[in-house]
Amino acid sequence: MSGKPLVVLDPGHGGRSPGAVSRSGLREKEINMxxxxxxxxxxxxxxxxxxxxxxxxxxxxxxxxxxxxxxxADCFVSVHCNSSVDRRARGTETFCFPGSAAGRRLAVLLQQQLVRSLYLPDRGVKTARFAVLRQTRMPAALVEVAFLSNTVEEELLRDQAVRQKAGRALARGIGEFLGL
Structure with missing residues (x-):
């Protein structure tokens, strides 16, 4: 081992599970990766x-x-894109496991960096009992970067430069959490 902190990144979905699919066919699993x-x-x-x-x-x-x-791992971050039947739903939100103070701190830092970088509505940090939050033994967060069901945000997610910007924002949040 290098002595550096260990981060596990989870590109949500994959394989037979495409995740959300936009009206134009953009698949969440590819954006997450x-x-x-x-x-x-x-x-x-x-x-x-x-x-x-x-x-x-x-x-x-x-x-x-x-x-x-x-x-x-020192932390776990699962990356997703949101979807809603309400096509007007917009913004970024991040989840942590209820009662995990360290998970909440990680989620807050990730949320702050994403909102600051992508200029999307801040839907806040919420708690959830998602399997990847419930079953991990380290601070964990699940981010919903933007809504694939919203045509404006779908176009943003289609743009490789926006995906890079989101990735750098998450890296800054992780770095802040780990004291890098």
Missing amino acids: AICLAVYQALEGLAEVLLTRQGDENVTLVQRAALANAAR
């Missing part, structure tokens, strides 16, 4: 980074948490 690769690049040299999936493969929620737990 692109953003995670941008985080990976931004943290290079500062932290060790593991991805829960390397490509478009099926990885269960249990496997994602187990990988992070076995690696003894």
Whole structure:
């Protein structure tokens, strides 16, 4: 080991699970991977980074948490895009497990950086009992970067420069959390 902190990044969905799909066919799993690769690049040299999936493969929620737990990660960040039947729904929100003070701190830092970088409405930090938050033994957060169901935000998510910007924002939040 290098003595550097270990971050596990979870590009949500993959394989048979595309996640949300926009009206034009943009798939969440591809956006999530692109953003995670941008985080990976931004943290290079500062932290060790593991991805829960390397490509478009099926990885269960249990496997994602187990990988992070076995690696003894210092934090876990799951990246997603939101969707709603209300096509006007907009913004960024981040989730942590109820009662996890460290998870909440991580979520707050990620949320602040994303909102500051993407200029999207701040939907806040919320708690949830999502499997990847519930089953991980380290501070964990799940970010919903933007809404694929909103045509304005879909166009943003289609843009590789915006994906890079989101990745760098998440890397800054992780870096702040880890004291890098």
